[in-house]
Amino acid sequence: MQREAFFDLLERTPSALWVVTSNQRLARSIAHEFDIRQVKRSLGVWETPQVLPFGAFVAKLYDAAQHDPDLTGLCAPLTPAQERALWESVVADGELAVLSFTATANLASNAWRLAHQWDIASRVRRYTAGADTRAFVAWATEYQRRVDAIGAVDPAQLPDIVRGLICSGAVSVPPMIVLAGFDEATAQQQQLIDALIARGTSCERFEPKQHAAPALRAQCHDEHDENFRMADWVAARLGENSNARIGVVVPDLQMRRRSLASALDATLTPDRLLAPSGVRPYTISLGGSLAEIPLVAFSLRAVRVVVGDVSFDEVSALVRSPYLAGADAERDLRDRLDADLRRRCERVVSFDGLLDAVERSARDCRIDAPRLLHCLHSLRDWRRTETAVSRRPSEWSGAIARVLRSITSYGAGDRALDSAEFQSLARWQELLAEFAGLDRVVGRLAAAGALAQLERLARETIFQPEGGTPAVQVLGILEANSLDFDHLWIMGLTADAWPPPARPHALLPIELQRAAEMPGASAAIELKRARQLLQRWMAAAPEVVISHAGHEGDRALASSPLIAALDIYSPVPHAPRLIDALGASTLTSDLDSVAPQWISSALRGGATVLKDQAACPFRAFAIHRLNARAIDAAHDGLDHSERGQLVHDVLAQFWRAMPAPTRDALAATSFEQRRELLNAAARGALARLGRRRSAPTAALAALETARLVRIVEHWLQYELKHRSDFRVVAVEEARTVQIGPLAFTGRPDRIDETSDGARVVIDYKTGGPVSGAWLDQRPDEPQLPLYLAALEPDAKAIAFARVRAGDFCLSGLAATPELLPGQNRNWEKSFPDWQALVDHWSVVLDRLATAFADGDAAVNPKRRPQTCRYCNLPTLCRINERGATIDVDDGVAMARDD
């Protein structure tokens, strides 16, 4: 039946005529076109025609039979979730050891469905030579037994059951049906259609419009180029006619979904970056996994966090989720809390650990997010009351719905969902109902088992929110069947991809598959299908372009031989994208590297301010005035910075605990006495660290204590061996440092005094190599010169004390050689005496302090790329946009902060 005659008939007899389509999209497309025709006829209301995909048509006939009072014993069919769960239980309970129950169950269920669709199910049992087929037969037998045992109907057999009802006259049949898109009808579909005809149903076939214009071939450089050429073409056709019906057919759509969306977004909605919620003028079929839809991902995550340990990324996503009640009101607090939790938590977090860390953040850092805490308490209460016992799926479904209502922003009424979110919520609720329906096939489940089932269901459910009927449809190969377009682009037809290679089903006998001409059964079948599909596509629009990539990485690709003879397509001009618009506009350059004058008196950061100012003025400005920091990453155990802090802490505690903090007293202490002092200092240091982040486990604490005691003991031995008489006169003593216009608190690690009264300022180093660039105008490590010039101007030496396993030494500068082992005397080449050096430092540091206070914020790293290598600010300073990136490996060892 031709298109116009079909719609005329549908308009005249909408209730008497049933339209049965091969897929959902075709049903939707016919219904949509019917509606448009009624609007054009100026009708205000009209009768909705019966346009159903084949599965829904069969279900409708069966449903009518079930509700017929004269028919008894018709059981309810299994839902897809029940069917999947039953197959999984069959495979799991079987004798065969398999790597994945879920994947094997999917494979077996798919084989079962195909065997029925192509009418080979009854013959498969005879082919027992292959181990795979034998395994399938065993699973299928057990599956059938379980379906019968629970009094259900297997969905794969439903068309056969309905056919039986039709043949026996038990069910009434529609007077007329029109079949649309059944060019590849399965044996099962054909038998049912034949049964309808035998019962007197008048059966017509919908003939899509045939266009005769020759198709063109576009050879693109690679897949990326192909995506963008297609997008340019779509933009050009939409530009000519915004109502044009444009189709894009992609054989491997699932794989290319993201890259296609990205090309179409960049070309059709270049302002999407600025207005991400705008409506897209295209739709991509198939959809993604329901589990990845943000609202559903949040719901699953909330349950996951409660039921077992999760990665910190999950915790972070939960805390920052807009779906957690109070998200808008506490957004800033939750961002700060997330940053704080990264310092407190390990990479895997328990729910109790999370709650403890959040409460400690509130207590110690005053990051108080009461609504978030309330949500966590609700989850904790739910865990106590609901998750301790095994329950039936329906009970879990209700319990999960209840707890989500109590913690979600939409449940609390403080967030209105948009259309896509609303559809996602509806689908999630349907999923919970499907999960509840598992009562029929699954027994009681523990919390982890219930969550695993629910997650699997969500993962395997394909979902895409509906957004009207946009002009551009991106489709898989079978969905374009019988659709009519104004313009059609078919992608990815390389020689490798088209015709598709034969892929017979692994669990079904190949002889049966070939005999039934099942898709994928042989290369000849695939070639025939590929030719037929191509022919249909080429007649589906007045303009058809078929494209393929010429390269995949370094590999050259040829076009499919089925399209090699087509004329070459002339590309349309590039559609303007956002980047082009930016490039075309006149850019003005306004370099402003001067920040406002520093007026605050208190400055945090101590000597690091001058260190950063010397390294790069912008770094100092960003860190100490804008508070720009890289976000921490949760880590297990202790990181290098925490280990360094512990060494500092143990050394400080040790010297404070010494009755007389001198070299002589140190030499006089026995090994056991030192051990005792060091053990106590290490335990104290770990306890203090445990108050800032999750406390180390007992085993880790014992290991770390032993490490700290060993390292510090070695360091003390070094001091005894290499240094003459000294007294420790200050340990991490907070002092106010005034340098130029800046005042801040300095805390030298240690100040010693020798027997003749000379003072030595010492800084412990536990990290990587230390730069000794102290003498130039931008010193790498200005803290020691600073303490010397501003706090201890009479001191005669400065030194870094390297305290690292297997690496113990002092390195620094001293007025006289005997003051310090390992000192560098280079300074004497540039300065006549020690005082001249101290004066030089005063001038240099004063200049740095003044530059910081005056707002010098130039992006001016001291040495590039070395200075930038361990800096976290390149996205803020945009240094990489000024030339070479900072990732050049020049082999230069860099200093790291401890």
Ligand code: SF4
């Ligand atoms: S990345 Fe380099 S240029 Fe940028 S702020 Fe850091 S040190 Fe300065």
